[in-house]
Amino acid sequence: MDAIALEGVWKYFGDYPALRNVNFRLAPRECLALIGRNGAGKTTLLRILGGFSRPAKGAVHINGGSPRETATRRTIGIIGHGISVYDELSAIENLRLFGKMYGLSDVEAQGNQLLERVGLGRVKEGLVREFSRGMRQRLAIARAFIHEPTVLLLDEPFTSLDDRAIAVLQSLLAEAAGRGASIVMSTHQLREAMELATQVVLLERGQIVFDGPRTEEMITDPGWVYSHYGDKG
């Protein structure tokens, strides 16, 4: 069974088709780099995969189920543009909250362990509103990984992260991949993306113009997909 399968997905904003007949499949344990210029439809596609938005036409399956099914949502981890943690709660309260929502049995232990891992163990009782930007980013990463998701949807995950947060994210991603998680990552940082990816999809004006395995040429020249398949205009 595919970890992710999209069949003929269309999405309109008014009359404008933001996604046009998007089809792709991602096998378990694979990492897909979703690339494309601004406005190509990457975030829209990730929002449909994450169950935030319904496609106008087509079908989306994650681990064989709809993204809106409770059982499916339990398996998805998302890092979006916002950090999605509460400023008025402490670091451990945030993880406790999300752990409970995901039905974890030992929220306290998992939360503490993850906070140590992202370097926030000593300030776990501190309110998020008092945290620096880097600390908030690391907490957001911990929040996304607390339920050990088997499908990770990452929307420009490395953008605006400090180097410590990048290191934390890379190590958690490597661990998740080792566990067998499937990853979809939209990004403009082609070098990092090509190093992690096993499959590459290039979106242009809502359409897939390239879908194939990541090759050695793409590592040597991260712009290879753009130069061979991208819009020259």
Place this chain on the structure above:
Amino acid sequence: MLDQILTITLKDLRSEFRGKEAINASLSFSVVVLLIFSFAIDLSAVEPETFAGGLLWVVYAFAGVLIFNRSFAREIPNDCLDALIAAPIPGPALFIGKTIAAFLLVFGVEMVCLPVYANFYDVRITPVIFPLVGIIAIGTWTMAVVGVFFSLLTVNIRLRELMLPVIFYPILIPALLGAIQITTSLITAGAIGDENQAWVRLLFGCAVIFTALGVSLIDFILVG
């Protein structure tokens, strides 16, 4: 499901008590309105009991909006609403959890205002305190269900503080009319009375119908 409802309720209450934005605004607004009306109305020329229900519910409805507005607006900073939508909580659990939190906050404000009101307007509420609190609770639940639902609908609108009252009050008119009639009757006659049974049914009906509508429609509103 009960666990998830409780998790959402406690999260909202904890967030509100840490910041105290909505509850402080709502409480001070209610007391100020009660104070201004006590100056504006010549209490020696009119019987305060005759407008008791109206005045009380006008204050409660306006004060409630300040709290309902924050119900989903507090999810906007840091894109927390996305995290809630992505979490494996059924939409109805999220809605009921938030409604309970908003209800408790508004009900708390109302309970603080009630003795203030009785004191300013020299209205005797002690003999009817239990049925009065019961009616306030049902009316407040109805307001909370409608307020939280429309708070979600207006959460992405730039002028949401303005839009929420514009759509909230017209929908709430039947329930408010019922609550006002019953409250006035309780304070003036000391009992709900047979002639007000229809208003009681209307108020209960609104509470049940609005709750059912909110629960059944919430998933369509959450996911665009």
